[in-house]
Amino acid sequence: MASLPPLIRRRFLSTSTNVPKKWAVKEVTKLNFKESLEEFKDHLAGSNFVAVSLQKTGSFSAAWHRPQPFDTADTSYCKAKYAAERFQLLQFAACPFTLRASKLTPHPYNFVLFPRDELKLGMPSYSFSVQTSHLTSMAQEGFDFNACIYNGISYLSRAQESAAKVRIGNPxxxxxxxxxxxxxxxxxxxxxxxxxxxxxxxxxxxxxxxxxxxxxxxxxxxxxxxxxxxxxxxxxxxxxxxxxxxxxxxxxxxxxxxxxxxxxxxxxxxxxxxxxxxxxxxxxxxxFERELQNLEEEQNQRVRGFREVIDLISASQKPVVSHNALNDFTFIHSKFLSPLPTNVDEFMDSLHLVFPHLLDVNHMMKNIGPLRKVTNIHAAISYLNNHYFAPIDMENLPQENEEGTVHRHNVVKMCYLFAKLCSILKIPDNAMTSNNALLAPAPEEYTNISNPYPDSPQESINDDIRIWTKNMKKVSCNHLVFLWGFRSGMTAGMLKSLLHKSHDVFSEEFDVRLVDKSCAIVVFWRPGLSETFLDFVSSEEICGSLREIVSEGLRASSYEAYKRVCRLGLWEANLAESLDRALEDPDCLVEANLAANCKEIYWSSDSTINFDNL
Amino acid sequence: MNTHRPVRALSRALSRALSNSSSSVQPSSTFPLKNVTKSNFEPALAELRRHVAAADFVAIDLEMTGITSAPWRDSLEFDRADVCYLKVKDSAEKFAVLQFGVCPFRWDSSKQYFIAHPHNFYIFPRQEILATNPAYEFLCQTTSIDFLAKYQFDFNICIHEGISYLSKGQEIEALRHLSLAYEDELLAKWSNLKEPVHMPVVKMADTLFTERMKNIFTEWRDGLLRNSNGELQLQGNSNDSQQQLRIIFFKMRPALSLSGFTSHQLRLIHLVIRRHFQDLAYVQINGEKTCQQRLVVRTDSKDDRELLMKEVKDEHCRQAEVKVQAAVGFRHVIDLLSSEQKLIVGHNCFLDIAHIYSKFVGPLPSTAEEFVSSVNKCFPYVVDTKMLLNANNVLQQRMKKSQTSLSSAFAMLCPQIALGKKSTDLAFQSCVKVEVQVDDLRSSNWNSGAKHEAGYDAFMTGCVFAQTCSHLGIDFQSFLPSEHLAHNEKLQKHINLLYLSWSNRDIIDLTSGKKNAVSLGYTNHKKRYPEILFENIALIWGFPSKLKARDIRECISKVFGPTSVTSIYHLDETAVFVQFNKEKFVSEFLILKETLERSDGPVSVLHPLAGLLEGGNTQAANYETYKDICSSPSSKILFADQADAVGTKWKNKLIESKAAMESLERESFGEKNEVNTAFVFC
Known part of the structure; x- marks a missing residue:
């Protein structure tokens, strides 16, 4: 390996010790896990929040697999579940922090994970998927894969632990x-x-x-x-x-x-x-009884591995701050608790038992209008710095230019962003520090993670969805129609003008949006039109230019088909392909009748949306 | 790794020296083999071209991110040849290759030894072009990754510095994509402008801007016509537009370089040129460092304009080709091996070949026959050392019935290389000597000490092959440089035979596509007892987990008679194969199960099969369904989950086959009735 370029060698060797700060990110591998765990326990006990941030081997395989504004809580949960079950966690950053009178004291830890089969039981994970683009960008951020694979900490979920105990068979x-x-x-x-x-x-x-x-x-x-x-x-x-x-x-x-x-x-x-x-x-x-107890404790620690940290956080009952709660907690649930339940309600119930207080920074940002669309922590911080006066007292914020250590500091930045948001949104920092099991009303509105885009806190419990991230109109899922099978290369505008001439239902106001290259959504603003259209498309009397388009391969279906796609996990690269498969299924018709409950979503009335950038 | 390897190798050498102190020991050289990453790929490839061209054979070996995507995907004794192929296909499609060992061997007739050039390529399937495609994903099997880590595999080098590649299919796609990109871009802009929906009410500002640009271009063109010496000014223009429009020459023609315009303005300019100027052309060129330049070029005539446009387009295509060629990356090595038509040597290499095909040639065909014939076109001569070792009785004796894994074969056949000692054993007098050359370093006693590194494994494979050839009676000493080793009569009958699956010794012939080519004197060592008859097999899954094979046999025997079940084989904890002694029992069993599930009466509870059906999740199907389930792209850990996921398909098939069965049933009514009464009374 003499040919290794010096740049890379330096990157591999760099450690967090060259950052002269009061706080330094502690890298934890299996070599120093035991002593770090004790330290972490103390820091956790002394702080009033804990922030978590995960490094995964992949996220979404195709554009439409990521949560879309038109997703209901259920469909976005299905999407997150699909990713959580396939990909693996390679790093879990946990940062207990205190926030008092805008003074932030973080204690960041980076736990490096690898699902090694320590007990030779085929657990925790037989195999996992990896996205090359993800690994490449992790590599650019200086992630050390050798340290991860050689010395990452293994773990078993709670469900796996009970299964393992039976199979190990210790007295x-x-x-x-x-x-x-x-x-x-x-x-x-x-x-x-x-x-x-x-x-x-x-x-x-x-x-x-x-x-x-x-x-x-x-x-x-x-x-x-x-x-x-x-x-x-x-x-x-x-x-x-x-x-x-x-x-x-x-x-x-x-x-x-x-x-x-x-x-x-x-x-x-x-x-x-x-x-x-x-x-x-x-x-x-x-x-002898003491001996037995110690032995059992040791055995348990060996079996649980990193999950000990999850158990500690859970037992502490401290509010957990994360940046993308739905994605992160589906991962946490599936890797450290038990296999993910089939629907979002069961998931929320199950998660709530373990983590009663969850705070999503992303949701808090939605309350500051211009930040609605910002997903990058760094961008959000610089926006807040420029537009608000909310000083946070913390030793210097990690800089982007520290080569090779970017990924280590994400969790600290998130703490910082959280502190800023608390200050701007006037959330009293003692609201969550009291040991009262019930949270003060103010932060509670940020705790709902089931809906990726709640418009306002009160409505976030409903299954409302919306189409664009700007001004929205409420729209029922019943008013939506999915269209696919049109000529490739069509833009939403072309499609709209094509439809406009094709049938009476399109003489009234309607909108078209492309989901991906293969599929579009049509929104009818007047109730009943979507049904009229769907009936017409599937009827014998279909005529005119619509007949022509349909004969060229255009297909249409209601929102039900999309829900079906998510529920059955038909994750093809193109949504059109998935919808086709969902309609192929013989049980399809039966279920369509059962699903009578209609959900409401939001649709943007903003007409200046650029159709091409969708 | 940098520090580990030499230390490990040194300590190995030391311990070897101590333990072998009685035999004559040569200090074995421990320089590393040739590691190739993207930083030294170009020169290494050029050198490899020379070595491969001169080589007599090329040994290869691959390190992958995993072998089986689920425990039941492992090759089983009950796998028919077509199922074996489906399992190999699944593996090759899901997992990635991280390291590729290539080791050309050349016989040096003057010095009477082989010269080997072990290369170790780190590869990583980065998406360098075609970023619009769905994200490239591969699977990692945790135990395989852990295994690589145990042998100090350097994942950082692989991910940071691994060489990327495109398969042939991807290359064609990329070329098409990139060459179309230029036209599309212009076209798309053009069509957008015509788009009525997209063109909001023409804004006043746009009209004014268009007018102004039109004037400027007219002025400039007229100026050119007036004094053709090129000395011209953009008269009456502000400083501002002088900065935006710079006069240059493009392909011997006067041109204005446009800069500092917004994309909307550029679109308007493009429109103006197209509408109002016959002799001006709007072109877009890729300058150095990927910055795009837009020009308005003055042409002499319409023909001249066409000519210019064509020139520009060709240039774009050329640039695209260069880019794609670079992205082809590691596949150049595969193309080299294929075009040189050298003898390729691997050890139990059917999976390796499948990986090579799926990564570098194209998607794997759905049947083994199609696959084999395509492979044969790319690699006409492949020889498998594992096959060779098991083919010949002399060799088997030589191996002393030890295992035929690569490292044990290497230690057994090539002790002088593996252990670095001169053997006194008479049998090894005929040892084939191998000298290793890495760049300028040479050693006849080389040992990098890095087992399970693709380059070293390829080297071992080559050594084993050379030694085996010598045992087969191929005399390298009288070997002519012009002679093709693959045509040697002693070797010929072993060429292109591979193990489709080692566990049940299924052999496939790459030349003919024939499976189970046992006729060539290959002794089938492992006698299967009892013989497997696939049409007699029923597949059962989802039964209560407390049931063991014995219980299931008991259940079924009660219905179909004590000798009806020949064997029961666990696929995993959730599924079993049941082999009946008669083919008809399979369908009868399936129908009986269906009937019992439909009726809820007391009879069905008391029925001997009730134990098997308890819980209501028990499913059963014939062997063809097993094949269907194997061909599904999904991979659940437990077979029962996998079968349920594939679900809809086999259910439909079952209905079809049931309909077929029912018509058959009516024909042989009497016989069926007999069986039915047997159910009731047993």
Whole structure:
């Protein structure tokens, strides 16, 4: 590798230590995870927010796969879910920060992740997709892939952890609850007597075994089934039902204080045996139980890996600030909690249990008109700096020109932007610092992440969508028609003029917008026209120029078809292709009748929109 | 990596020296092989052209981001040859190649040894042109990436510095795209202006601007006509427009260079020129550093104008070609191997060839036969060392029945290279000597110590091949430089035979497209017992997870008789193949399952199959459905999920086949009735 250009070599070697700041981003790999975790825990406890930012291996494969203004909460969730399930997280930046009287104190951490199969169980992820453009831009930002793949921290989701525990099959201390009301059957009594006498013999033998010669003791081992657990003698009691476990535990508890029962799980779930460990005294028993606890803790840490951080954030109940909440939290849910549920409501419920307070910087920006369309944190910061006086007290903001470290500072910039927005939007910074479980009303309006483009906080709960990011008119999904199969290279304007002449319904006001090269949306402003049009297109009487266009391959469908595309996950590169596939499906007609609930969306009335840049 | 490799190699060399101190040890050279990235690609390619042209054979090896996109996509014993191909196709389409090893070997007859030139190309499928296409994506299998990391693969070099490429198909697409781009751009602008919807009420400002430009151009042209010596001024113009219009010469013609106009203004200018000036041409040229220049050029006549426009267009095409040629990148190496028609040597290389085809030639055909015939056109001579090692009894003995993995074959056949020692074993007296040359460094005792690096693996493959040839009785010493190794009679019967799947020893002949070419003395070692009859196989998935193969066999045997099930094979934890002893049982089983599911009566609960159908998610189908499911582009981790995702298709097929079955049923009513009564009473 002698041919490596010096520039790149320097980039690889650069670390955050060359940034002379009070705060420095801490890079965490599996090599320093343990001690960093302790540090993070302290910082988290001392701060009142935590910001998170993710580095993924990809986002959306085609233009129409990204959330569009005309998406409902459900369809945009489907899109985010599709990305979250395929792509992988390579870095999780978490930054606990305090914001008091516009003084910002961040403690940024970059956790480098790689889904290594540490336990050889095919978890956490068999494979993942990668977009070359994403990797290339990460490389330009100085991301170190070797550090990530060699030393990234692995993890298991909560769901995977419970599955893994069964498969690893480590003995666990019993969690027996005395059930006094149970009465013993004859079979129970026989079982109890049998194991009681076995345990008694074994215990006596263990106590007196010191004087035995080697042969005798090994014979005894064979006969009694006695083994060693660490340095302590133990024996196994085979059980074949939950009932027998309870009986065995009950008996052991009454029998002696020096015995510690352990549950040996069977491969594939259930319990195989109860292992009895003999301790020499009360103190020895306590110390053994402590040992077991430590062992379990260690084992759990090994299994959870990075997820420990997620658990800490969740347990802290601190408000979590993110920049693109829907995308980020679908990733977090699918990688660290459990597989994503099918619809957005279940997702929100499930997420809410883990992260009760979520704040989306993107949503807060929507309240400042000109920032509606800004998605870049840096651009937003410079806009706010130029237009508002809202000083935030923080040691120097990271600069763009620090080569090779851009990606490390994103999370700090986000904290800074958040602080600015709080100050401009006059959100009292103590509103969220109180330990009260309910948030103060002001910030609550920014917590809804289900809708990517809420027009106003009150309406964000509804399934409203809109077409453009500027002035909007409310439009019901029923008024929308998807058109595809037209000649390639058509612009929205050409399409509009074509339609204008084709049928009466187009004599009234309507709008056309291209979704991608292959597909367009038509909005009818008068109710009922969309149905008239759809009926006409599919009827026998179709005539005139519309007949001609349709015979050239034009197809039309209602918003239902689009919802179907998202729900079934027909993610073709062109929306037209996906819509065709959705209509191919035989169940299509049945479902169309069921879906009677109409949603409202927003449609821009701004006529100066440039159709070509869509 | 920079620091790791030498250290590792050194420590290896040391330990080797210590452990082998009794045998005669030569200090093995440890210079690195030739690593090629985009920064040194051009010179390395030029050099490789020379080496390949002179080579007797070229060994190759690939490192990929993964092998199987789901556990059940692994090659299984129950895979028919066409299914094997579908699995290979899926793998080649989904995963990327990160490293490509090419190692030309040339026999030096004067010195009586081979000279090898191991090259290690880092490649990365960056999208350098055609940015409008959907984002390029590939899959990574976590264990494969981890495996590469274990062998110190440098992902940073690969992603930062990897050589990009275009397949032949992409190249044609890109050329078309780029050459059209110029015309389209002009056309699009033109059509926009004509577009009534897009042309809002003609603004006063536009009218004034158009008028003014028209005057300026008229003035300039008339000025040119008046004094043809080129000394002309834009009279009466403000400083402002003098800055915007600069007089230059373009292709021997006077021209005005336009700068500082908005795109809207440029569009208006273009319109003015087209409407009012027959002898002026509006052209757009790509200057250095991709900055575009717009010119208004004065031409002598209409013909002259056409000529100029054509010249400009040709130039655009040429530039586009240069750009595309650069983007073709690593594919130049593949084109080189293909055009030189050299013998290509790989180790268990069917998947490698599929990768090469899908990345650098075009989309993989849907059947193995089509694939093989296309491959044969690009690479007429391919030989597989794994095939060779298993083909010959002498070699098998030589290998002492050890594994035929590349590294063990290398250690066994070429100990003098692998271990750096002179063997005293008489059997190895006939060792083929190989000298390695990397740039100016040469060594007859080379060991880069980097296993699972494509370049080194290619080198090992070549060494194994050379040694195997010698064991097959090919005498390199009397080898003429003009002789083509692929035509050697001792080698010829092994050429173009590849393992379609190693796990069930399916062989495919690249020349004829025939599968299972066992006739050539290839002993089928692994006797399948019992024999697999694909038409007797039913596929069952989605059954209760507590059911094991034994339980399923029991369930089915109760209905179809104790000997009805020949074997049961787990695809993964959610699906099994059940092989019946009679073909008709498959359809009977499927129909019975359907009937039971439709009726909810007590009989169906008590039916022996009820255990299998418990939960209501159990699905079953015939072997063809398995093939369909394999050909689907999606890859769910569990087979049951995959089958459900592919769902709609096989359901439809099932209905068709059921209809066919029913008509068949009516014909053989008596027979069916017999079976039905058997259900009730067993």
């Amino acid at each position: 666990s201390p019993s969690t027996y609850i005395m059930n006094s009301s149970s009465t013993h059957t004859v079979a129970d009594t026989v079982f109890l007597e049998r194991i009681k006498s076995r345990v008694k013999h074994w215990k006596n033998a263990c106590r007196s075994s010191k004087k035995d010669d080697a042969l005798l003791s090994s014979l005894r081992k064979l006969v009694l089934g006695s083994e060693l657990y660490g340095s302590r003698p133990c024996m196994n009691i085979d059980v074949c039902s939950e009932r027998q476990i309870q009986l065995a535990l009950e008996m052991l508890r009454e029998f002696s204080d020096e015995l510690v029962p352990l549950i040996i799980p069977a491969k594939g779930g259930g319990t195989q045996a109860v292992r009895v460990v003999l301790t020499s005294s009360k103190e020895d028993k306590d110390s």
